Amino acid sequence: MFAKQRVFWAIVILAGIGIAGYRTTSADAQQDVPPLATRWEYQVISQSANTIASKPINQLGKEGWELVTVVPNSGNVHLYFKRPR
Structure with a gap:
């Protein structure tokens, strides 16, 4: 009985770590995208x-x-002006 609970909780913890790692990676990847010039x-x-x-x-x-x-x-x-296109 305890062995099944340990396996269950191990799977839950590993899944949580995997999801947290995925979210962190996705957020970091979005921040690395340079804005359009x-x-x-x-x-x-x-x-x-x-x-x-x-x-x-x-x-x-x-x-x-x-x-x-x-x-x-x-x-x-000479006066130099600029504006966005």
């Missing part, structure tokens, strides 16, 4: 450094463009 499109606007017009910049912002950097160049500035 965001694809970007870019736009450059050149303006006079003396008078930077805000209306075109605000319009680009409404369209989802984000100002990334501003590069001065001999009296002008």
